[in-house]
Amino acid sequence: MIPAKFDYVRPSSVEEAVTALQSAGEDAKILAGGQSLLPVLRLRMAAPSTIIDLGGIPELKRIGEDDQYVMVGAMATHHEVMRNDLVNSHVELIARATETVADPQVRHRGTLGGALAHADPAGDLGAAALAMDAEFVILGAGGTRLVTAADFFQDYFTTAIGEGEILTMIRFPKRSGWKSHYEKFNRVAQAWSMVAVAVALKVDGGTITEARVGLTNMGNVPIRATGVEAALVGKAAGPDVAKAAAEHALEGTSAPSDADAAADYREHLAKVLTGRAVLAAAG
Ligand SMILES: Cc1cc2nc3c(=O)[nH]c(=O)nc-3n(C[C@H](O)[C@H](O)[C@H](O)COP(=O)(O)OP(=O)(O)OC[C@H]3O[C@@H](n4cnc5c(N)ncnc54)[C@H](O)[C@@H]3O)c2cc1C
Structure with missing residues (x-):
């Protein structure tokens, strides 16, 4: 039409x-x-x-850094984000999640800001942004305000961006040297996530010292899997630890049932994908 x-x-x-x-x-x-x-x-x-x-507006496409943050303009395309050296060095999880979005055509047009503002629960970037403690720079007539990822995603297709406001930038605290993986389950290669799991780990001498885990499409908004994170920290990265941690994947979730999958199937997927994502991130 x-x-x-x-x-x-x-x-x-x-x-x-x-x-x-x-x-x-x-x-x-x-x-x-x-x-x-x-x-x-x-x-x-x-x-x-x-x-x-x-x-x-060229400034909305810029990707830059300061001592603490990688700053991505809201209009940077998925293609630009996943290829960017700063993103790959300091917030690798965002690059790994972005490269699973749709196909090259969509990734050359679609933007990080657009995807996060759209806030589709099946979208791949919300869980990664939440896990990475992204901060959202929002501009309105009254000036600029900063919103944390925990406050940004409010409901199904609803964010903290108010009427008359524009998301101008997403900034990510630098986490250099972390290991990351985004495990996505979908029916066909270019489709949205039925369920997906975003994992970033800091591993020191074989022991996980910090863990950040986000779940896609396990509720109306992206979900931080804090139970999984707690079960990983202080442990040696390996199959038994990944499996035990994955048992916590459903805490705080409320999986939807729709034409793609029933809630109980999504719950099964969330555990399996969490285990796989942890092992893949740990290498
Ligand atoms: C075939 C196809 C497959 C796809 N598959 C996936 C997938 O697998 N995973 C995935 O995550 N996504 C997928 N997408 C969506 C893709 O990621 C889009 O790029 C994204 O959802 C929207 O980004 P956009 O830049 O195109 O925004 P637009 O479509 O231009 O805007 C989306 C919404 O956000 C608002 N908005 C945009 N930018 C701002 C801003 N700066 N400030 C305030 N509001 C703003 C708009 O008003 C609109 O309501 C797919 C899309 C298509 C067409």
């Missing part, structure tokens, strides 16, 4: 974008890579009066 009629604005700075968003009112929609928004418009599940395209 053809989308309903809308006005189109392409600002060249974030300030202009916020002003355009404020003046267009609650009916306006931001366009990033369009990989989720355009299908919604074409199906007429949304009919915004104005589309504000962030594609003309």
Whole structure:
């Protein structure tokens, strides 16, 4: 179908974008890579009066660093993120999760900011961002605010980004030398996750000294598997430890049932994939 009629604005700075968003009112929609928004418009599940395209704002595409953080502009594409040296060196888990998203075409258009703002529970980047303690820089008429990943994902397709606000950057505390793996289960190669598990481990002399684990599609929002993390820390990375830790994978989850999988099947997958992800991350 053809989308309903809308006005189109392409600002060249974030300030202009916020002003355009404020003046267009609650009916306006931001366009990033369009990989989720355009299908919604074409199906007429949304009919915004104005589309504000962030594609003309170069600063939103930048990936940089300071002493503590890797900073990724919201409009950096999946392709750029997964190939970026800073991301691969300091937040490898984000690169590993990003390379499982869809196919090269979608990864060249879709953006990190768009995927996180969209907040699809089956999306692959939320669990990795949560596990990595991402912080979200959100700009509105009142200025900039910083939201932690734990507060960012609020519900099914709902985030802390308010009306009239734009997600401008996602920053990740540097975790250099960690080992990471994203274990995704889907029906066909380009599909969304039925369930997936994001694992990052700090291993010192064969012992896991820190662990971060996130679950995809085991609830309305990405879930941090703190029980799994606690079961891993202080242990030697190996099959028995991975299996015992995976027994904690369902704590705090509420798996959905849908056309792809029933809740009990997802629960089975979450345990199996957690064990695999831990072993793969540990090498
Ligand atoms: C065939 C196909 C397969 C896919 N498979 C996967 C997959 O396996 N795993 C996965 O994780 N994803 C998958 N995706 C989705 C993909 O990751 C998209 O890139 C992502 O969901 C949306 O990013 P986008 O940049 O295209 O955002 P858009 O579609 O442009 O926007 C999505 C939503 O976020 C809002 N938004 C965007 N940017 C901002 C911002 N900076 N501030 C505030 N609001 C904003 C928009 O208004 C819109 O509501 C798939 C998509 C397609 C088409």
